[in-house]
Amino acid sequence: MKKIVITLLCTTLILTNVVMMNSEVQASEDGTVLFEKGIVDELSPQPLVNVAIEEKNERFIAETDESQVTIPKDMEEPAILSDNEEGQSLSIQVNLDEKQNETISAEDTVVYETKNTSLGIDAFDGGLRHTYVMENKEAPNTFEVIYDADNISHLELSKDGEGKTDGSILIYDKAGETLAALDIPWAKDANGKDVETYYQINENNTVKQVIKVTDEVVYPVVADPTTFTTYxxxxxxxxxxxxxxxxxxxxxxxxxxxxxxxxxxxxxxxxxxxxxxxxxxxxxxxxxxxxxxxxxxxxxxxxxxxxxxxxxxxxxxxxxxxxxxxxxxxxxxxxxxxxxx
Structure with a gap:
């Protein structure tokens, strides 16, 4: 690989990050509007190319050659991420402190509206993304995701050779092999400023994302934990x-x-x-x-x-x-x- 290619890639990433950090987004009482306008992707440090969703039998389905994502209309039911090649399925259930008001399909994203929060679920080729939108200071600042599979063993923070973690999580099966990965946590406010956040691994293969908001935070605050299974x-x-x-x-x-x-x-x-x-x-x-x-x-x-x-x-x-x-x-x-x- 040529040196010029690496230089150009790094320069592009730096410029992209500067643009994101300077973007200003107006808060909205209706979080669905943020998804429809693409504001969530504008704030995300990892732009996502969604897989189209289709409504079938009271659920939303997103399919590729290697995987399928099933997203329920009821937030209290799990989304299912299936690896067609390996024949494995991962159940992913979100727990919020607020009750669901309605479910809306917005720009290939299924959005659950609550009183102060919007939760979006969308599929990409090889995984699934949950997007939390805290619409105001009354919104809960913690969100739980429960992972389950027939052969799931445990979750752990991934560590490098020196025992340090970047906050990402590995999901293991009973044979000690990795089933899936949860990428590095992040959160940003409406002005594109970073908001401190981290994952906690709790009992029953539950991941809690904690978002540490301060008085300086400009709402809405966005975070999107992302789960990978195929690459x-x-x-x-x-x-x-x-x-x-x-x-x-x-x-x-x-x-x-x-x-x-x-x-x-x-x-x-x-x-x-x-x-x-x-x-x-x-x-x-x-x-x-x-x-x-x-x-x-x-x-x-x-x-x-x-x-x-x-x-x-x-x-x-x-x-x-x-x-x-x-x-x-x-x-x-x-x-x-x-x-x-």
Whole structure:
């Protein structure tokens, strides 16, 4: 990967962040208006390309080749995120302190209106997003999400090699493999200013997001915890040219995986989204490790993490098993750029 590509990507991310931080949004008594006008996506550090939803049998359905999201009309029922390839389903139930008044479909988002809060649920290719809109100071500043699956074991904050967490969460099955990932928490007020927020993991696989509002906060306040289960549109072994590293595992990432890598650049002291990086790598490893072409797992992992963190804009992540195993630093550094020699 060329140095100029990385520079341009970083510059674009910085400029995008400056625009967001300078945007000013007028508060609305009706949170649905915020979704209809696209204000939620304007505030979000991770723009989302929604999958279209269709109303069927008193529910809303969003489908792609790899996954399906079922969103209920009743907020007290769970949304279901299904991985078609793996045959697994994850139930995601939201608990709010306020009762639901109505349900509205707005711009491919199902919006539940309560007295002081709007909750939006929408699907993207590979996952599901919950968006909380605190419309005024009377709105509750905590929201709970309960995760459930037939083989779910536990949830934990994802940690890096030094034991530090960026706030993202991994969901594990009973075999110790990752089922899904919950991305880094964030919250912004109507002027695009960051609002302190974090996740707590409670009993029964429950995640509570705490949003610490102050007197300086301008409403509405927006937060959108995002759950990932699948990450690639395709993956296959290919041969490129005639060089000694011509064999590669070519992975085409979904847009949201690219966005998660890009998101790490907008946060201070964050190298990458730990949970998404680990879950996506685990699923690559488990799916392709038994291939006759697979070798040098440590080197393949370093190449993968390099692509996730710095080369997320490439059309495909090409992992080349014949390349020598180098340290992560020597996999990333110029002029190597994910291709160690």
């Amino acid at each position: 690639f549109s395709s993956g296959k072994w290919i041969v490129r040219g005639k060089g000694k590293y011509n064999r590669s595992l070519s992975l085409v990432p979904k847009a949201k995986l690219r966005a998660s890598g890009a998101f790490s650049f907008s946060l201070p002291f964050v190298v990458l989204s730990n949970a998404v990086a680990k879950d996506s790598w685990n699923k690559v490893y488990n799916k392709y490790k038994n291939s006759k072409h697979w070798e040098k797992t440590t080197g393949m992992k370093n190449q993968y993490m390099c692509h996730f963190s710095f080369a997320f804009g490439k059309s495909a992540f090409n992992l080349e098993p014949k390349r020598p195993v180098r340290s992560y630093f020597n996999t990333v550094r110029p002029p190597v750029y994910c291709n160690p020699e």
